Amino acid sequence: MVYDIRSIAAQFHLDGQLVHIEPLGSGHINDTYSLIYKIDSSTCRYVLQRINHHVFADPPAMMDNIRRVTEHIRGKLAAQGSELAQRQLILIETRDGAGFFRDEEGNYWRIYNRIENAVTYDVLESFSLAQETARMFGWFQRILTDLPGDPLHETIVDFHTTPKRLAAFEKSLRADAYNRACEAKEEIDFVHTHAAICDVLLNCVNSGTIPWRVTHNDTKINNVMIDEKTHRGVCIIDLDTVMPGLSLYDFGDMVRTATSPADEDERDLSKVTMRIEMFEALVNGFAQETYTFLTPTEKKYLAFSGKLITFEQMIRFLTDYLSGDVYYKIHRPGHNQDRCRTQMKLMQSIIAQEERMNALVDSTYNALS
Numbered sequence: 001m002v003y004d005i006r007s008i009a010a011q012f013h014l015d016g017q018l019v020h021i022e023p024l025g026s027g028h029i030n031d032t033y034s035l036i037y038k039i040d041s042s043t044c045r046y047v048l049q050r051i052n053h054h055v056f057a058d059p060p061a062m063m064d065n066i067r068r069v070t071e072h073i074r075g076k077l078a079a080q081g082s083e084l085a086q087r088q089l090i091l092i093e094t095r096d097g098a099g100f101f102r103d104e105e106g107n108y109w110r111i112y113n114r115i116e117n118a119v120t121y122d123v124l125e126s127f128s129l130a131q132e133t134a135r136m137f138g139w140f141q142r143i144l145t146d147l148p149g150d151p152l153h154e155t156i157v158d159f160h161t162t163p164k165r166l167a168a169f170e171k172s173l174r175a176d177a178y179n180r181a182c183e184a185k186e187e188i189d190f191v192h193t194h195a196a197i198c199d200v201l202l203n204c205v206n207s208g209t210i211p212w213r214v215t216h217n218d219t220k221i222n223n224v225m226i227d228e229k230t231h232r233g234v235c236i237i238d239l240d241t242v243m244p245g246l247s248l249y250d251f252g253d254m255v256r257t258a259t260s261p262a263d264e265d266e267r268d269l270s271k272v273t274m275r276i277e278m279f280e281a282l283v284n285g286f287a288q289e290t291y292t293f294l295t296p297t298e299k300k301y302l303a304f305s306g307k308l309i310t311f312e313q314m315i316r317f318l319t320d321y322l323s324g325d326v327y328y329k330i331h332r333p334g335h336n337q338d339r340c341r342t343q344m345k346l347m348q349s350i351i352a353q354e355e356r357m358n359a360l361v362d363s364t365y366n367a368l369s
């Protein structure tokens, strides 16, 4: 689909002349563009996104969440006198004062400021970066513990309800509409073998030992912006799935995306492994910000959450593979199966090291409390 980006951008309250447009980023869901404006001799950069309204059924509700969260974060940082207040996401208003623009075809568009002098990483090489990334997601949870008002909208219902992900998988397997189940026997057996873990965290929620919190829900490491020079965290991006969730979902998704040195779609599975030193760095960073408010049960399941979220992501990729690649953008045949296999390999590696991971969590949190 070709969009007239220039006329879409013109709907927003931005000064200057739009001098450059190019596609940006590696997300699987939305379409993202970089915009550069010139005002006299200076340039300003922005990020334009088309929201995937097949994935996000209610974009206005999502944008309402994002507005509340970004304003709260900026307000708190400003009150603390933090220089980071100037380096957070801001929703650019349309000329009518709305937070998004809806075009004639029903597409929803939004523009954010671009965070300057900061970068993201898909794969982490240093322990200090891993620690800082996890600290930032812990900080994000902490700064939102006192978000005023009603609970946020659930932008994707049952997003991390793993038993429902499992049920969707079973349904796609029964249908096997693309006759692909025969190609994925090992992965399907693996899911069936481990299916029992899906309920564990929700059982804790039901028994009252794990609370709902405001969480990010997509804590891929590349959703943290890190200052180019100081290597300190600057801000958290991709707020589409910020909604009520479990702290453990966020920690688990970091374990999934930060501990392996391989890309999510790596074909050489020998490269996929859970690096315990990276896990230790994540626990250290996350604990710094969260030791004051996590419940004992949340702490107890930190290592487990890495396994669970990796499993959930495996199930999601496998479901999409069996369903004919309708959800995640693919760039080659079998792409979702490749992604599914990396998750399976990572989960096997986590299982092999789970005791050690639990011991690291215990000693880190015990030292802080």
Ligand code: GN1
Residues within 6 Å of the ligand: 026, 027, 028, 029, 030, 055, 217, 218, 238, 240, 241, 264, 313
């Ligand atoms: C999707 O598009 P992106 O990269 O922000 C997905 C996440 C998955 C991730 C897997 C709304 O995120 O839940 O973990 O792909 N987002 C949505 O790479 O489904």
Ligand code: MG
Residues within 6 Å of the ligand: 027, 029, 218, 238, 240
């Ligand atoms: Mg995302």
